[in-house]
Amino acid sequence: MRCWPLITFLFCFSLLSAQNKPLLYNVDDLPQSLMLNPGTQIDFIGHVGLPFLSQIHFSAGTSGVSLHDIFRNDGTNINTRIREAMHSMTSYDHFTANEQVEIISLGWKLDKRNYLSTGIYQELDFFSYFPKDLAILVNEGNANYINDTFDFSQAAFTGEILTVYHLGLNHKFDEQLTVGVRGKLYSGIFNVESTSNTGTFSTITTPQGPNKYRHIVENMDVLVNTSGFASVKDMNVQNATAELLKRSFFGGNVGLGLDLGLSYVVTEQFVASASVQDIGLMFQRDDVESYHYYGSYQTDGLEPLFPDSGSTIPYWDDFENQVKTNLVDKTYNEAYITWRPAKFNLAIEYGFGQAYLPCNYLTVNKVRFMNQIGMNLAGVLRPRGLVYAFTTYWDKKLTDKQRFRIAHTLDDYSLANFGLMYSVTFNKFNIYLAANNLLGFRNLAKARSTSVQLGLQMVFKDL
């Protein structure tokens, strides 16, 4: 019971925000914790995941609006609700979706200090800021926004599908320090990114003439890079899906990445840990197509010149040529480089309630605790900076085979994000299920985020 004041304290003073599998971070008997921190402390000597089932992860979030905000059935007009939602959001609100499926996952203890883990997983990651100005311009037009500026830089999004081959080493330096490293080879299936756009569009009044308004596109520079898209853009959905699946294994572009991590036993009960994941880049060279729009232009309208002798002047053609000359639209097929969305974790845990070997209640099982409370600050690097999540959790080992974790996360999506992880092992067969934002599951339409991880695997321990 003594832990409750501390838990309450941690919950009350959690001031940051998001979502990075905090329910699996530092879970020392789940191999997936090695994917979040290759330097985590582990208590198993080997693992083999069931192919395609050792981890199925899905998360989605929207910081500004929920499905219920748009589609609620209250008799009001849906287009009015969309308009209200657009105005309530800011250009820093964002939408995100992430999916991971472990295809192969295995690992084994090399010696007393080293644990090797390897595997293959497939990942989909999509992130987009809400381009408020452009959305309003498309939805409402410029008529009510004369003298306002629509900013193209608000359009920033990334999306990728890739297969990741990885090999990691967890090395225990001594009783206090454990470090880890994981090398990753990325095989890109699909990529789209548009992150450094600039420029504005405005319609201003011009009391001094020559017309009532002037339309101005200023310093526009919009670039959309794609790879793996050009060859499928003209296909139907079925053929495109088949083509993307064909690229799942070494079928597209390649990249390299690195995970680093450590955990440090500060005192017997306090453990600090840190990790960075996906410090890496992709070399997009194959099937690339980029769309570039740039330039400046302004117009007050077309000007007829009333020529003599009834001759005609191609005013429209001249106007189109001016637009094309000044607002350039180009398509490239040049290689480009993308950075993976790097992630970091910082955590500190406090353990209490020492664990004992099941066969001998008088022998301390190393320094293990039945309870841990901890704090985890996680971040994901997105086009305009880090998106944070701050999680506080209570991790409880029910028995040597069962544990659960209750967590509360503050992020951009929710202030009441409670998560639960449950892991149970039958003999050596482990099943785990983790879900975030449990309150949102009562009605997912109202939830601004949700996240689920589940997996089946063999975990071998040296008891």
Added chain:
Amino acid sequence: MSLIPGINKVVLCLACCVVLTGCVKDIDLDQAEEIGLSPDINVDLLIYDVDYNDFYDATGTFQPIIKDVVRLEFLDDDYIQDDLTEVEFFFSHSNTFPQEFSHTIRFLSNAGVEQLSIPYTIAAGSSGNPEITEHTEPIEEAQIHLIRNSIQMEVTIEAHSPPTSGELEFASTGLFKFDF
């Protein structure tokens, strides 16, 4: 120890119940069919600035009527043909000629057939004291086919007597309302 099996069951039940019974309710996704975009777009159309010289040809002969035609190719685009619901034209003249003009704007089809004619009179002004004449022409949904059938905008200015001095400035905009 007796507490642990109890907690175990509670946790398991909670996890299963909450996650497996997660649902989506109080929404109607069929409303997606009602989603539409309704932008109102203000665009500049034509401008001109004529003086008395424009009413005389190269030989100095008075031309009571001057006119010109501008193709507006965007009127043939799909978004105009399919989604345009209303248009409101705004025409403004600043006249320093000490005389009235008859002004006609006609929208013509590709074959030159008149679809819509907007005639009005430009009030006389004076030097240093321009007279402003504004005309707004709403085109309701019932008439919108006239705009959809058009692709040329013809401007005609008729002087009722030979002008000797002055300047006539014209500004025009269109408020195009869409329902996508």
